[in-house]
Amino acid sequence: xxxxxxxxxxxxxxxxxxxxxxxxxxxxxxxxxxxxxxxxxxxxxxxxxxxxxxxxxxxxxxxxxxxxxxxxxxxxxxxxxxxxxxxxxxxxxxxxxxxxxxxxxxxxxxxxxxxxxxxxxxxxxxxxxxxxxxxxxxxxxxxxxxxxxxxxxxxxxxxxxxxxxxxxxxxxxxxxxxxxxxxxxxxxxxxxxxxxxxxxxxxxxxxxxxxxxxxxxxxxxxxxxxxxxxxxxxxxxxxxxxxxxxxxxxxxxxxxxxxxxxxxxxxxxxxxxxxxxxxxxxxxxxxxxxxxxxxxxxxxxxxxxxxxxxxxxxxxxxxxxxxxxxxxxxxxxxxxxxxxxxxxxxxxxxxxxxxxxxxxxxxxxxxxxxxxxxxxxxxxxxxxxxxxxxxxxxxxxxxxxxxxxxxxxxxxxxxxxxxxxxxxxxxxxxxxxxxxxxxxxxxxxxxxxxxxxxxxxxxxxxxxxxxxxxxxxxxxxxxxxxxxxxxxxxxxxxxxxxxxxxxxxxxxxxxxxxxxxxxxxxxxxxxxxxxxxxxxxxxxxxxxxxxxxxxxxxxxxxxxxxxxxxxxxxxxxxxxxxxxxxxxxxxxxxxxxxxxxxxxxxxxxxxxxxxxxxxxxxxxxxxxxxxxxxxxxxxxxxxxxxxxxxxxxxxxxxxxxxxxxxxxxxxxxxxxxx
Ligand SMILES: [Zn+2]
Ligand SMILES: [Zn+2]
Numbered sequence: 209x210x211x212x213x214x215x216x217x218x219x220x221x222x223x224x225x226x227x228x229x230x231x232x233x234x235x236x237x238x239x240x241x242x243x244x245x246x247x248x249x250x251x252x253x254x255x256x257x258x259x260x261x262x263x264x265x266x267x268x269x270x271x272x273x274x275x276x277x278x279x280x281x282x283x284x285x286x287x288x289x290x291x292x293x294x295x296x297x298x299x300x301x302x303x304x305x306x307x308x309x310x311x312x313x314x315x316x317x318x319x320x321x322x323x324x325x326x327x328x329x330x331x332x333x334x335x336x337x338x339x340x341x342x343x344x345x346x347x348x349x350x351x352x353x354x355x356x357x358x359x360x361x362x363x364x365x366x367x368x369x370x371x372x373x374x375x376x377x378x379x380x381x382x383x384x385x386x387x388x389x390x391x392x393x394x395x396x397x398x399x400x401x402x403x404x405x406x407x408x409x410x411x412x413x414x415x416x417x418x419x420x421x422x423x424x425x426x427x428x429x430x431x432x433x434x435x436x437x438x439x440x441x442x443x444x445x446x447x448x449x450x451x452x453x454x455x456x457x458x459x460x461x462x463x464x465x466x467x468x469x470x471x472x473x474x475x476x477x478x479x480x481x482x483x484x485x486x487x488x489x490x491x492x493x494x495x496x497x498x499x500x501x502x503x504x505x506x507x508x509x510x511x512x513x514x515x516x517x518x519x520x521x522x523x524x525x526x527x528x529x530x531x532x533x534x535x536x537x538x539x540x541x542x543x544x545x546x547x548x549x550x551x552x553x554x555x556x557x558x559x560x561x562x563x564x565x566x567x568x569x570x571x572x573x574x575x576x577x578x579x580x581x582x583x584x585x586x587x588x589x590x591x592x593x594x595x596x597x598x599x600x601x602x603x604x605x606x607x608x609x610x611x612x613x614x615x616x617x618x619x620x621x622x623x624x625x626x627x628x629x630x631x632x633x634x635x636x637x638x639x640x641x642x643x644x645x646x647x648x649x650x651x652x653x654x655x656x657x658x659x660x661x662x663x664x665x666x667x668x669x670x671x672x673x674x675x676x677x678x679x680x681x682x683x684x685x686x687x688x689x690x691x692x693x694x695x696x697x698x699x700x701x702x703x704x705x706x707x708x709x710x711x712x713x714x715x716x717x718x719x720x721x722x723x724x725x726x727x728x729x730x731x732x733x734x735x736x737x738x739x740x741x742x743x744x745x746x747x748x749x750x751x752x753x754x755x756x757x758x759x760x761x762x763x764x765x766x767x768x769x770x771x772x773x774x775x776x777x778x779x780x781x782x783x784x785x786x787x788x789x790x791x792x793x794x795x796x797x798x799x800x801x802x803x804x805x806x807x808x809x810x811x812x813x814x815x816x817x818x819x820x821x822x823x824x825x826x827x828x829x830x831x832x833x834x835x836x837x838x839x840x841x842x843x844x845x846x847x848x849x850x851x852x853x854x855x856x857x858x859x860x861x862x863x864x865x866x867x868x869x870x871x872x873x874x875x876x877x878x879x880x881x882x
Pocket of ligand 1: 590591600643645646756814
């Protein structure tokens with residue numbers, strides 16, 4: 209196994225994973241990287257080092273999600289981040305804002321030939337926020353340790369030496385020299401000669417062993433060594449960048465991040481006689497799809513419920529080219545012993561293998577709904593994305609504007625993949641609270657939409673302002689924030705040590721006029737500065753959205769007589785303990801809240817990974833209502849069975865249609881076998 213696997217992941221920009229036995233090296237992390245790893249069951253090795261060729265948002269938007277995954281899988285220790293200058297500024301913004309702070313708690317960043325940002329492991333400040341869930345007090349706050357060290361010139365460890373070539377636009381190409389790897393011991397040969405443990409010990413101590421009158425050298429028992437090889441990762445923006453390239457010994461392949469378009473670049477390809485992998489020239493194949501399982505399920509559901517689920521088309525294209533074009537998600541194995549070329553391996557996970565049960569139903573083509581407001585679920589999972597569900601994001605579509613209720617990583621792509629969303633219309637983004645699964649997706653909206661408005665907790669403001677500054681966003685972008693009693697915005701900027709504090713503010717009143725809606729929010733019981741929202745539309749209809757919360761009176765009051773209550777239901781009732789300790793709700797608690805609020809219809813979302821296929825309801829029906837409740841079982845059962853919709857990614861419907869989607873969501877429960 210002493211090989212180097214090259215795995216390409218194509219998202220907004222090409223990302224590259226080099227895998228050795230125990231270490232992974234990742235080059236660029238676009239938004240959706242975390243989801244992609246989950247969709248195709250790709251695991252990075254125990255230790256992961258991350259390199260950026262470029263600090264443009266499209267190259268880095270997935271980094272916090274990836275760090276969260278590494279943290280979640282307990283693989284974060286020892287992870288470091290390397291890249292062009294500016295990296296440290298970006299990461300201190302992430303860290304101070306608490307967004308991703310937990311995952312980058314003990315992480316360090318290194319700009320090649322620039323600054324270093326090294327954090328003290330688990331300092332008091334973050335310990336308090338994340339483990340005690342206490343909001344830090346202003347005085348006595350410990351600031352981050354910032355250590356200036358000598359600038360880093362290159363990276364080296366037991367497997368590789370990585371030398372940056374810094375180009376003039378602050379983009380970096382990397383020369384990767386793999387070190388000689390000793391061939392692994394062949395157990396077959398050991399067994400063939402029936403070596404005892406003592407003899408094995410002798411063999412490795414003396415590098416040879418005598419058996420009978422024959423002397424066997426250690427090399428006899430080993431696979432051939434993998435010799436030093438060179439790989440180039442090129443991020444060429446300007447032809448002049450090419451003149452800086454140094455060729456390592458035994459150059460095996462060149463991975464091109466950008467398409468070679470100019471004559472000079474194409475000549476370079478002709479001149480350098482190695483394998484060229486054009487990472488940005490995508491060959492569409494059955495493995496290149498993002499969110500394959502979700503698309504497969506949606507296509508099936510579209511045939512049954514054309515009004516409620518979109519369909520996705522596949523246009524696979526194979527082009528013949530003398531260079532190796534990007535094959536998404538394929539492994540390229542770099543052979544030992546200078547054998548030319550690559551062995552390509554298809555990925556193991558294929559989207560289309562989902563087991564689904566037939567639904568015997570066909571929607572009638574006649575629709576009698578009058579509402580002009582459409583509600584679509586773009587993400588229905590909690591914490592991290594999985595094969596079936598993305599993290600929180602709900603679209604509320606009005607005549608000429610849109611509202612997003614939370615905006616987890618990948619929300620932009622969920623909208624973009626349907627090809628029917630106008631990204632230049634007015635978009636209002638509501639963020640319920642500071643946790644990453646509800647807000648990491650905003651960077652793509654900042655970058656790609658020309659008319660963005662935010663309504664967010666005060667704590668979010670410094671981070672958003674830093675992002676606007678860092679990405680040099682020039683178009684219309686207005687922020688409205690929910691003030692926090694304990695201190696004002698200036699103090700918030702000070703706490704988060706924000707470099708830039710200027711932004712375009714908009715008042716709630718103006719927002720309401722602009723979007724022609726009435727907005728009300730209340731504190732909910734989840735973390736500091738967590739809010740639930742109610743929207744009253746001009747046609748008299750209304751929705752409320754809990755965000756993450758324990759069941760709470762304020763939200764029930766806010767939702768009185770609402771048409772649609774969207775409530776989180778992270779757990780089933782048997783896991784109420786978890787719900788209490790993590791400040792989430794169970795299905796039973798959400799149903800009870802809806803009954804108490806007299807909500808006409810309840811939609812459940814934000815399901816724990818345990819219930820990624822079906823949502824948390826199926827189990828619930830067997831368990832029935834186990835929580836202490838003032839509501840009698842009959843009322844409860846009736847509400848659950850006739851007024852409760854279980855959300856699935858891409859489910860959409862008009863506001864007055866949702867009461868009739870209860871049956872559909874019961875079909876969905878049967879659709880995928882757990
Ligand atoms: Zn959440
Ligand atoms: Zn949360």
